[in-house]
Amino acid sequence: MAYRLGIDIGGTKIAIGLVDDDGEIVHQGKFATGETIRSYDEAVPGLGGLIRSFCEHLGLEAAQIRSIGIGIPGVIDYSVQTITSCPNLSALDNLALGPCLTEELKIPVWVENDVNLIALGEYHYGRGQGCSDAAYIFVGTGIGCGLILNKDLYAGSNGTAGEFGHMTIVPDGLQCGCGNRGCLEMYCSGKALTLKAQEAAVAHSRGWSSAYELIQAGREGDPVALPILEESFRYLGMGIANLVNLLNPAMVVLGGGILTGWPAGLQTVQDVLRSSLREIFWRHLQIEYPLLGEKAGLLGAAVYARSKAAGWS
Amino acid sequence: MAYRLGIDIGGTKIAIGLVDDDGEIVHQGKFATGETIRSYDEAVPGLGGLIRSFCEHLGLEAAQIRSIGIGIPGVIDYSVQTITSCPNLSALDNLALGPCLTEELKIPVWVENDVNLIALGEYHYGRGQGCSDAAYIFVGTGIGCGLILNKDLYAGSNGTAGEFGHMTIVPDGLQCGCGNRGCLEMYCSGKALTLKAQEAAVAHSRGWSSAYELIQAGREGDPVALPILEESFRYLGMGIANLVNLLNPAMVVLGGGILTGWPAGLQTVQDVLRSSLREIFWRHLQIEYPLLGEKAGLLGAAVYARSKAAGWS
Numbered sequence: 001m002a003y004r005l006g007i008d009i010g011g012t013k014i015a016i017g018l019v020d021d022d023g024e025i026v027h028q029g030k031f032a033t034g035e036t037i038r039s040y041d042e043a044v045p046g047l048g049g050l051i052r053s054f055c056e057h058l059g060l061e062a063a064q065i066r067s068i069g070i071g072i073p074g075v076i077d078y079s080v081q082t083i084t085s086c087p088n089l090s091a092l093d094n095l096a097l098g099p100c101l102t103e104e105l106k107i108p109v110w111v112e113n114d115v116n117l118i119a120l121g122e123y124h125y126g127r128g129q130g131c132s133d134a135a136y137i138f139v140g141t142g143i144g145c146g147l148i149l150n151k152d153l154y155a156g157s158n159g160t161a162g163e164f165g166h167m168t169i170v171p172d173g174l175q176c177g178c179g180n181r182g183c184l185e186m187y188c189s190g191k192a193l194t195l196k197a198q199e200a201a202v203a204h205s206r207g208w209s210s211a212y213e214l215i216q217a218g219r220e221g222d223p224v225a226l227p228i229l230e231e232s233f234r235y236l237g238m239g240i241a242n243l244v245n246l247l248n249p250a251m252v253v254l255g256g257g258i259l260t261g262w263p264a265g266l267q268t269v270q271d272v273l274r275s276s277l278r279e280i281f282w283r284h285l286q287i288e289y290p291l292l293g294e295k296a297g298l299l300g301a302a303v304y305a306r307s308k309a310a311g312w313s
Numbered sequence: 314m315a316y317r318l319g320i321d322i323g324g325t326k327i328a329i330g331l332v333d334d335d336g337e338i339v340h341q342g343k344f345a346t347g348e349t350i351r352s353y354d355e356a357v358p359g360l361g362g363l364i365r366s367f368c369e370h371l372g373l374e375a376a377q378i379r380s381i382g383i384g385i386p387g388v389i390d391y392s393v394q395t396i397t398s399c400p401n402l403s404a405l406d407n408l409a410l411g412p413c414l415t416e417e418l419k420i421p422v423w424v425e426n427d428v429n430l431i432a433l434g435e436y437h438y439g440r441g442q443g444c445s446d447a448a449y450i451f452v453g454t455g456i457g458c459g460l461i462l463n464k465d466l467y468a469g470s471n472g473t474a475g476e477f478g479h480m481t482i483v484p485d486g487l488q489c490g491c492g493n494r495g496c497l498e499m500y501c502s503g504k505a506l507t508l509k510a511q512e513a514a515v516a517h518s519r520g521w522s523s524a525y526e527l528i529q530a531g532r533e534g535d536p537v538a539l540p541i542l543e544e545s546f547r548y549l550g551m552g553i554a555n556l557v558n559l560l561n562p563a564m565v566v567l568g569g570g571i572l573t574g575w576p577a578g579l580q581t582v583q584d585v586l587r588s589s590l591r592e593i594f595w596r597h598l599q600i601e602y603p604l605l606g607e608k609a610g611l612l613g614a615a616v617y618a619r620s621k622a623a624g625w626s
Contacts, residue, residue, distance in 0.1 A: 168551045243559060246474065281476070
C-alpha cells in the first residue's frame, strides 16, 4: 500500500495524517506548533524531526511515504515554492518550505494554502464530488475560500485566489486590517460579530463580549441579536451572489464555526441569492454544508501531494 | 489551407469572417440581423443561407470550411447546446442553434457567448497571450466580461460565468433591470452615465442627455461632470478589486466604448486597486487595453470552433 502524509500547520497545532490511496486516514497525530516551529531557522529541522518521529512511531520507513502535502495559513509563490505571507505564523515567512523539506527528508513535499487544501479534500472525498466547479466558503474568525474550477484546485496566477473575505461589500465601509474598507470579513465573520456584540452590549445593556454570546442570544430569540445576525448573513449572501455571478459554480459549500453556530444564516443567504440572482443563475445552484470537518485539510493535503508528485515519484 | 468561419451575431448586424489557421481574417462581411433572423423558425435556414452565399461569393465550397464558431449576445446551456437566454435577439431563445446549423450545413457549428469569444480572441492573438489567467472587461452600454482561467475560456457550470456587471457594488442601491439592486452596471456603464447625465442636466442646468455628452463635458473640465465620472470609475475599480481578490488573474484587460471615451477612468481604476488590494495582490497585476477591436470576436469564434471541433473533423 502506498501512503502519503497530509499535514495541516495552524497557529497553535500541527495535525499529521497518514493517508492511504483510498483516502482513509490510517493514523493521525496532533502536536504543538510552538514546540516544532520555534523560528525561521528551526522550522525545517523541527518539521523534519516531527515527521521522522511520527513515521518511526508507526514503524514506517521514510521510503514508504510517497509524498507529503502541507497546508499553511498563508500564501505561496509557486514559481519559487516559497511562502510569501503567513500572518499568524511569521516564522514561515519567505521560507521555501517545500523544497527545503524535500531536501531534508528525500521525499517530495508540496505546500499549499490550508483553505485550498480543505476545499480539495472536500471535493475529492466529501461535498461537491463530480461538480466541475464549486466554491468552498468557511465563516470562522475570518472567512476562508477555496475554489475548484474545471475539476481542479484554482489558486490563481500567484497563488492568492479565493480572497473572498476581502471583497468590498460596503463602499467606504468599515476599516479592515488588510488596509481596505468595507471588506465582507468586517461584516460577517467571528471577528465582525464580536465587534457587533460589544457595540450592542453597550447600546442595549447586554452582557455580550463575543460572537458566541451574540449567537447564543440570537438562538434564545433576543430582539437585539436577531437583526444583527440577519444583517450580517445578508452581507454574506451578497458576497456569495457576487461570486456566483462571476463564476457560476454548480455548488457553493458553506461551513465554518460561525455558520455552524447560527445555521439560520444559511436561510438568509439563500433568500438573498434567490432575490438577487436571475432565475437562470439560481436554478441549478446548490448550497450545501461540508461533510468532512477537520479531516478535509489532511485529506486535501494528501490529494495535493499525490497530484503534484505524479511526475516525481 | 484550412479555414474556419467566425461569426458574431449582434442585435443589428451579423459579422462573418473567413479565418485561416494563422489567425488572419482573409475575408469579412457584414449583414443586417433583421433580414437574416426574422423569427425562431427562420433563424436556422436564414443563417444557413447567409453562410452558403458568403462562401459561394468567395468561390469556396462548404467542405473547405472545417468548422464554424458563432458568438451570440446570450447564454448557452452546453449540455443541450441550446440558447437559454438572448435578451436582445429573442428569436434565438431556446434554439439549439449549433446542432441545427450543423445538421443544415454538414459542418460542425459551435455557439458561445459573444463576450467570451472576444476574450478568447484577444487572449490568442491580442492582449494577454501567455498569461495563465486573465479577465477581459468591456464597459459599453452595459458591462461585458470574459474569463480565461488556466489558459482556457472559463464559462462556468451552466455557461453563465462572467456576469461581472451584475455584481452588487452598493448594497440596497439602484434598481437594475436584472431584478437585483446596486449592480455595478447601474454605476459604471453607458446606461448608468446616461442616467447620471440626465439627472445632472436637471440639477445643474446642463444640456446633457447622454453618456457621450457627459464624457465630452468631462473632457472639457466641467466641474459637475468630473466628480460624476470619477465616482463612476471608482465603483468599477472596486468591482475589479473584488474580481482580483477572488481570481488573482495576471492581467485585467479593460476596454469598451465608455473607457475609450474617458481614458482617465483607467487611472481611477488603478488608484482604487492600489489602495484596496494588499501589496502582494497588486504587485504582479497588469491592467491593459485590448488590442484587436472588432476583430477579436471573429477571431475568438474561429479559435473556439477549432478547439471544439478538434475531436470532430
